[in-house]
Amino acid sequence: MHAITRPGLEQAREILRQRFGYDDFRLQQAEIIQALLDGEDVLALMPTGGGKSLCYQIPALLLPGTAVVVSPLIALMEDQVTALEQLGIRAALLNSSQDSEQKRHSWQRLKNGELDLLYLAPERLLNPAMLDALAGMELALFAIDEAHCVSQWGHDFRPEYQRLNQLHQRFPTVPRIALTATADARTRDEIIQQLALQQARVCISSFDRPNIRYHIHEGSNARERLWQFIEREHPKDAGIIYCLSRKKVEETAHWLNLKGRAALPYHAGLPDQTRQENQQRFIREEGLIMVATIAFGMGIDKPDVRFVAHLNLPRSIEAYYQETGRAGRDGLPANAWMAYGLQDVITLKQMMLAQDSQAGHQRQQQQKLEAMLALCEHDGCRRQRLLQWFGESLEQPCGNCDNCLEPPESIDATEAARLALSTVYRTGQRFGVTHLVQVLLGKADSRIQALGHDRISTFGKGTALDARHWRALFRQLLAAGHLRVDDEGYGTLRLSESCRPLLRGEAGFSLRKPRRERTKAGGKNGGKAGSPPLPEADQPLFEALRQLRAQLAREQGVPPYVIFGDASLRDMCRLRPENERDFLEVYGVGEQKRERYGSAFLEVIRQHRSG
Ligand code: ADP
């Protein structure tokens, strides 16, 4: 008997070099590709920007037949197909936004066996006529992208995704791969259950995003500080700013435009068409800022988002990680910046109460919010804490977060903490932070007098600290669980059981001093991660290459990054290739891109040759 020779990793590596222009596999790409080539099912968990698409694109090229890729968003499919076409790979999509001629064309290519990859929305794939048609064809694999959409508890739940379990029964011999960047164990188990992936090989990569630098600040004067941050570190870069409310989105976008930065709003209250246009512009133009609610983001494949800022506290660490993860997909240095305040905790609690009536679910949401607050008030390495939340451990502090770069100062605040707790108690556990701080500072306005709070024993005893420090102390008492915000959503503070030892003098409390934002990221090379900034001498060439890229992108009506990513342009500046052979050495340049773009880019490089 003859063994059938299956394509193997060597051929996969060949494609990686020739088509994609990359030297080596990343994370678990090689293992995943091998498994698919061997006919196994796979569940792949990789961080955003980890390189999930290659895991099924390369097997799609090596295995006989067409690979069917299920994706939840049309924009995402369009981007992927455009990027594949740039590489000379035969890919198409079928979706509701196409006219009948386009649909017919895609169908024809599919039937003629001319497609390596076909992208579909789940409902279209599950259409009986489609399933019948596919049953008569040779299929390389099924890839189920954004697989966390099967999870009922997640933000991105899509009921159609749950019906994808049919694929297993209908096509038992076609390997399936489910991919997601959502890391938690619960979602992972749900994906396995819902998609019948019990036999699948589970490949979990580290979720660390070493090129992202985390900064978290308390929220006073947040907008002005955000502006300083953008001016200083991202004067020309694309970025996303998340806000909690639609109103704040609109205001912030307007304000940025007045300041001279092009910014677009995005939230669920805008007409569909406006949203789509804004999203398209964000993807296709360079250096735009998107100001958005959490409605924006899934399926944004834009690799050169250089910063993600939060003007409010995200509702959970998962959400924070997912949103900040949209920065720096290309692996180049990026910033995650946040300003938050206690008001956010109160507002989020109110929103959670209004949205959901199930007690169990509510409790879970509250706990997630508390964990998020604890991350904000944490005085050690942010990355260690984040990864720990996802069940991973990082041995050493990262050197690339605000706390590592500028360790926060702590002071003994045992006395102050007792004063604060005792003020909460003596005012009847019925007031919020602003009022409590006024009492501590001895501000006897008419309201305080009317309530008789100028006569309680802690009135005016807190003048050793200023209001900013007091607010920080209250936040940290909350984060430590000694206080809690009432469940009615008014923002009043109550004592919790755990504060007793502190009140009795049996435990101490140290305060992490609030700080002014000073961290200079990017410039001073504080972090081990990320590549160094572009040398001054390379700036003019880089700009010229960027312009050429923009022009080519406009001519073809595609996003600039599908022509070349910033990492490729940087590599051109570094290598300064003189001929087409050397041009192939550039990161991200394979045969097809060399053929299409080699001469144009080489010409610009030639013009910038010195001497
Ligand atoms: P994900 O879907 O996991 O967020 P992508 O598949 O979009 O990530 O990949 C992110 C970027 O990394 C893309 O520009 C991709 O071409 C690039 N990439 C993927 N694999 C590799 C590799 N092995 N070497 C270099 N770059 C890679």
Ligand code: ZN
């Ligand atoms: Zn750190």
